[in-house]
Amino acid sequence: MDETSSAAVQTKSLLKKFGDVVAVDGLDLRVEAGSFFGFLGPNGAGKSTTIKILTGILQPTSGRASILGHDVVDDAVAAKQLTGVVSEEGALFERLSGTEYLEFIGRMYGMERPTIRKRSDELLDLMGLADDSAKLIVDYSHGMRKKLSFAASLIHNPKVLFLDEPFEGIDAVTSRLIKSILDQLRQVGVTIFLTSHILEIVEKLCSDIAIINHGRVVARGTLDELRTRAGGGESLEDLFLDLIGRGAGEDHRLSWLDGDVP
Amino acid sequence: MRVLSTVFWLRRRLALRGLTSIAGAANLAAGIALALAAAGAVALAGGLGLVLHLAFASKDPDAIQVAWTSALYTIAFFAVVVPIITGAGSSAFDPSRLLVFPVSRGGLHHLALVTEFLSAPHLIWYPALIVSAVIGIVIPRPQSLTQLAVIGVFAISLVVWGHSISLVVRRWLRNRRLRELAAVIGLMGVVILSVAPAAVDITADNADERIGELLTVPPWIEQISRVLPPSIASRALTALRVGDRTAAVELVGWLIGWLAAGWIIGRFALDGLLRSGATTGTTTTAAPESRLGTIRTRLIDRLNPPVGAVTAKELRYLLQSGTGRVSLLVMPVMTALPALLAGRKSGMIVLGLDLQLVVFIGVMIYAAALTGHLQVNAFAWEKSGITTYFTSPVRPEEILLGKNLGIWTLNLVLGVEGIIVWSLVRGLPHVATVVTSLLVLGSTTLLLSLLGNFTSVAFPESRPVSALTSSASPTGTLVMIGCLLVGITLGGAVVFGTALADTPALQPVLAIGLFAAVVVAYRWSLSPAARVLCERRDEVFHDLGTG
Numbered sequence: 144m145d146e147t148s149s150a151a152v153q154t155k156s157l158l159k160k161f162g163d164v165v166a167v168d169g170l171d172l173r174v175e176a177g178s179f180f181g182f183l184g185p186n187g188a189g190k191s192t193t194i195k196i197l198t199g200i201l202q203p204t205s206g207r208a209s210i211l212g213h214d215v216v217d218d219a220v221a222a223k224q225l226t227g228v229v230s231e232e233g234a235l236f237e238r239l240s241g242t243e244y245l246e247f248i249g250r251m252y253g254m255e256r257p258t259i260r261k262r263s264d265e266l267l268d269l270m271g272l273a274d275d276s277a278k279l280i281v282d283y284s285h286g287m288r289k290k291l292s293f294a295a296s297l298i299h300n301p302k303v304l305f306l307d308e309p310f311e312g313i314d315a316v317t318s319r320l321i322k323s324i325l326d327q328l329r330q331v332g333v334t335i336f337l338t339s340h341i342l343e344i345v346e347k348l349c350s351d352i353a354i355i356n357h358g359r360v361v362a363r364g365t366l367d368e369l370r371t372r373a374g375g376g377e378s379l380e381d382l383f384l385d386l387i388g389r390g391a392g393e394d395h396r397l398s399w400l401d402g403d404v405p
Numbered sequence: 406m407r408v409l410s411t412v413f414w415l416r417r418r419l420a421l422r423g424l425t426s427i428a429g430a431a432n433l434a435a436g437i438a439l440a441l442a443a444a445g446a447v448a449l450a451g452g453l454g455l456v457l458h459l460a461f462a463s464k465d466p467d468a469i470q471v472a473w474t475s476a477l478y479t480i481a482f483f484a485v486v487v488p489i490i491t492g493a494g495s496s497a498f499d500p501s502r503l504l505v506f507p508v509s510r511g512g513l514h515h516l517a518l519v520t521e522f523l524s525a526p527h528l529i530w531y532p533a534l535i536v537s538a539v540i541g542i543v544i545p546r547p548q549s550l551t552q553l554a555v556i557g558v559f560a561i562s563l564v565v566w567g568h569s570i571s572l573v574v575r576r577w578l579r580n581r582r583l584r585e586l587a588a589v590i591g592l593m594g595v596v597i598l599s600v601a602p603a604a605v606d607i608t609a610d611n612a613d614e615r616i617g618e619l620l621t622v623p624p625w626i627e628q629i630s631r632v633l634p635p636s637i638a639s640r641a642l643t644a645l646r647v648g649d650r651t652a653a654v655e656l657v658g659w660l661i662g663w664l665a666a667g668w669i670i671g672r673f674a675l676d677g678l679l680r681s682g683a684t685t686g687t688t689t690t691a692a693p694e695s696r697l698g699t700i701r702t703r704l705i706d707r708l709n710p711p712v713g714a715v716t717a718k719e720l721r722y723l724l725q726s727g728t729g730r731v732s733l734l735v736m737p738v739m740t741a742l743p744a745l746l747a748g749r750k751s752g753m754i755v756l757g758l759d760l761q762l763v764v765f766i767g768v769m770i771y772a773a774a775l776t777g778h779l780q781v782n783a784f785a786w787e788k789s790g791i792t793t794y795f796t797s798p799v800r801p802e803e804i805l806l807g808k809n810l811g812i813w814t815l816n817l818v819l820g821v822e823g824i825i826v827w828s829l830v831r832g833l834p835h836v837a838t839v840v841t842s843l844l845v846l847g848s849t850t851l852l853l854s855l856l857g858n859f860t861s862v863a864f865p866e867s868r869p870v871s872a873l874t875s876s877a878s879p880t881g882t883l884v885m886i887g888c889l890l891v892g893i894t895l896g897g898a899v900v901f902g903t904a905l906a907d908t909p910a911l912q913p914v915l916a917i918g919l920f921a922a923v924v925v926a927y928r929w930s931l932s933p934a935a936r937v938l939c940e941r942r943d944e945v946f947h948d949l950g951t952g
Contacts, residue, residue, distance in 0.1 A: 161943075198795075198796045199795045199796055200792050200795045200796060200942070200946075201942070201943060202939070202940075202942065202943070219798075220798045220799070220800060221798070222798075223796060223797060223798035223799075224798040226796070228796045230789075230792060230796070232789040232792070233789055234789045234790055234791075234792040234793050234796070235789065235790055235793075236718060236722075236787070236788075236790035236793070237788060237790070237870075238721065238722050238725050238786070238870050239718060239721060243718075243721065246714075247714050247717070247718050248714075248793070248797070249714075250710045250711065250713060250714030250717075251710070251711050251714050251715075251793070251797035251798070251799055252797065252798060253710045253711065253798070254710070
């Protein structure tokens with residue numbers, strides 16, 4: 144543990160290259176413990192890559208990152224013990240049933256079977272998956288997979304929760320459920336690190352926001368601080384577009400729409 | 406035509422892209438090596454062609470027909486059966502990917518068929534057919550273009566039937582697991598029924614005479630085979646050679662009928678696949694309740710929890726997979742047959758060796774071979790789930806060990822299956838034989854794990870769990886074959902060494918020594934393999950399509 148221990152998530156000069164492409168470009172980030180952190184950016188900005196590095200899926204090219212003071216490379220096992228992850232792709236073993244998958248995840252975190260059983264029953268019930276718990280995941284709908292992935296991320300009671308586009312492709316009922324659980328987690332001091340393209344949700348939930356573009360943080364602060372910096376009164380979407388740059392083709396009209404060309 | 410050329414362009418582009426990585430280049434080299442191995446098929450066809458040539462020299466119509474039948478059945482085996490066994494089949498082209506484009510289902514079927522002609526498994530037997538045709542048709546006088554046309558129709562019918570059968574198998578295997586099991590049992594049943602009469606016969610007292618009977622095809626098989634395309638084609642070719650054009654025309658009509666039937670079956674099978682969503686992975690079939698239940702055992706519970714979790718997950722996958730089930734069903738058959746053929750009396754000595762021991766060790770190595778391709782491509786079934794390993798607080802060594810333990814458990818079950826079946830057929834082998842054989846199985850399995858941990862990371866290939874087999878990359882396949890050869894060599898060295906020294910009691914001791922050496926080597930290799938897994942994780946995700 145070092146001086147970063149009060150920070151839930153900290154990166155220093157974090158760099159990730161894929162060949163010649165720089166996905167994360169010397170990222171310096173500090174997320175305080177217990178905060179609800181929104182990590183925004185356009186497609187390809189480096190959000191998912193950053194989360195993948197922080198959760199151990201990818202290795203950084205250079206720089207450092209830590210979770211509650213544990214380096215994600217040198218002290219990876221300890222760092223991962225404290226985190227839960229809902230990845231964009233779901234990352235599920237499709238040939239396990241819902242119950243088996245939660246059991247698998249619980250055991251991967253070294254939990255005892257009785258505890259796993261008790262928590263998985265509760266989680267499956269809460270997520271409305273109890274009736275489908277014996278079904279193979281391959282036959283789950285997208286929303287069911289998302290809920291199971293979310294349940295799996297909570298079973299070991301993480302201190303830091305990484306959510307990569309958790310609201311993508313799910314219905315309003317599930318969305319409300321997840322928001323409610325996130326609220327409970329925030330109340331007990333869990334740090335939540337969220338990426339989402341749905342800016343209204345970020346606006347509503349996050350106490351702290353960073354906007355990233357081309358692998359670098361271009362704005363950082365609370366929503367009010369960001370608004371103040373941008374002149375005040377704007378929605379997060381306007382602020383986001385001002386910082387990232389509006390699309391060059393926003394006012395462009397497709398040439399063939401006005402003519403008779405088939 | 407535009408769609409067809411686009412599909413060809415796509416396949417060419419993807420193939421070329423695959424060569425731009427080190428793994429791709431290595432796989433190319435291994436692919437060439439495998440192609441050289443496939444040249445064995447050409448050599449075989451050449452041999453058959455020579456038989457054809459000699460048959461023509463004799464001008465005996467019966468001899469010509471037998472020679473043609475042998476050649477064409479061999480080629481049909483490579484064309485239709487081998488792609489299904491290796492899980493290749495029509496997997497080279499997934500027509501469902503074109504569903505989003507304005508192409509009709511009939512058009513998709515045509516595309517799938519046409520691209521099937523260029524799929525790699527078929528390219529292996531084309532030279533064999535050409536060699537046979539050159540030796541059997543082009544060289545003999547008078548030459549006959551009509552005979553070449555018959556060979557052409559025969560070749561097309563093989564591709565069409567190979568394609569259709571693989572589609573039907575895919576449809577069976579991917580929709581309902583009960584059908585999957587039934588299909589596999591059915592296949593096994595056919596094998597057993599085919600060989601049982603001869604095999605049972607050979608166990609009777611006068612073994613020498615029975616060997617002759619084993620090599621004689623039972624009449625009912627002969628009747629059935631007469632109406633299959635290779636027989637029809639060979640009869641048509643013979644009829645043309647002896648100048649009986651009427652018979653030849655009738656037979657070619659039958660051959661075209663087979664071709665049309667294959668085309669229609671393929672069309673229906675593809676329609677069924679597309680309707681069920683099986684090709685897109687969006688099957689509408691409700692999953693059965695987890696009938697396997699929890700495979701948790703006291704042994705798994707005693708393992709370190711993460712290792713136990715990975716092992717339990719691996720076993721669940723293995724028991725759900727086509728490969729795992731086929732292995733469990735094939736093992737008794739492939740034990741019973743050699744047990745029947747290995748000589749009834751224990752202590753039968755061949756070349757100074759106990760025949761039972763040699764065959765029994767061979768059976769155990771076969772058990773290791775059954776799961777070999779899973780060892781050299783261990784992440785084949787993971788899909789996006791593989792990222793879970795890296796987000797969990799688990800050391801990579803534990804992941805590899807857990808996965809290896811899953812396979813070892815299956816291999817142990819296969820070994821025990823082998824011992825039980827052997828005991829039922831021939832009586833319990835000597836304890837020393839059982840111990841030696843199990844240790845050779847263990848050594849070969851560990852050796853496969855040792856090298857497989859590296860090839861799984863270096864050359865990962867995604868495969869569906871439901872595939873009948875999970876083919877590895879060419880490099881992985883070569884490594885697997887190498888390991889099995891080493892296993893056979895080491896097992897042979899144990900048996901031969903002790904036989905030459907006339908001290909059979911040393912066999913278990915030597916086998917234990919061999920096993921201990923491989924255990925040490927495996928343990929030593931685990932950390933480097935884990936390090937490679939960490940270093941190459943990006944590439945592994947990419948290759949498995951989860952990046």
